Amino acid sequence: MAHHFGKDPVADAHWLALTQGIAFGARWLDQMLQRFPSPLAILNCSQGEAQLYGLASLQRSIDSSSTQCHVETLAALQNLYLVVVGDREYPPLLAQCSDRPPFLFVYGDVAAIGDAALSIVGTRRPSLEGRRAAEAFAAEAVRLGRVVVSGLALGIDALAHEAALMAGGRTVAVLPSGINRIYPARHRDLGHRIACSGALVSEF
Numbered sequence: 001m002a003h004h005f006g007k008d009p010v011a012d013a014h015w016l017a018l019t020q021g022i023a024f025g026a027r028w029l030d031q032m033l034q035r036f037p038s039p040l041a042i043l044n045c046s047q048g049e050a051q052l053y054g055l056a057s058l059q060r061s062i063d064s065s066s067t068q069c070h071v072e073t074l075a076a077l078q079n080l081y082l083v084v085v086g087d088r089e090y091p092p093l094l095a096q097c098s099d100r101p102p103f104l105f106v107y108g109d110v111a112a113i114g115d116a117a118l119s120i121v122g123t124r125r126p127s128l129e130g131r132r133a134a135e136a137f138a139a140e141a142v143r144l145g146r147v148v149v150s151g152l153a154l155g156i157d158a159l160a161h162e163a164a165l166m167a168g169g170r171t172v173a174v175l176p177s178g179i180n181r182i183y184p185a186r187h188r189d190l191g192h193r194i195a196c197s198g199a200l201v202s203e204f
Contacts, residue, residue: 014039017065108199122156142169
């Protein structure tokens with residue numbers, strides 16, 4: 001089950017420290033999380049397992065993690081989650097990819113990232129026909145009960161998000177930036193509206 005930040009500061013610090021294991025490689029961290037699905041599981045593994053899998057450095061990072069770190073970010077993002085591959089909320093199709101990210105930060109409705117979806121992406125300078133098509137596809141996806149997924153970029157991406165919201169549906173924005181930084185900045189309000197019914201997602 002996804003970790004919900006803001007409930008337990010020690011657990012929050014442990015999970016944030018665990019994400020620093022990405023420095024050893026995404027595939028390695030993914031494999032470790034399959035064997036040890038939580039920071040406590042990593043801390044409590046046997047000495048032999050720690051040596052076998054090279055976990056000593058990550059154990060030290062988790063064990064010495066500070067609850068003071070990122071306090072302002074966590075206070076501002078009340079619906080912030082960390083989802084790892086073994087969690088039921090992790091998108092099932094993404095989980096099948098060989099280069100899947102070992103974890104995702106999710107702000108908003110964490111269930112939205114695993115629901116049936118239609119992804120709509122495109123140019124930053126769409127034609128009138130392109131704009132109409134993106135809006136029509138998004139509205140129809142909502143009518144069919146799908147979540148509209150895009151990248152919050154200028155042009156088609158923003159149009160798809162807006163159309164989904166206008167149709168009363170949910171939409172998910174996959175960010176190229178950290179979860180606490182909306183990019184581009186002009187879409188800050190759109191990002192907040194997306195998070196109210198859908199979610200913002202980032203690997204960072």
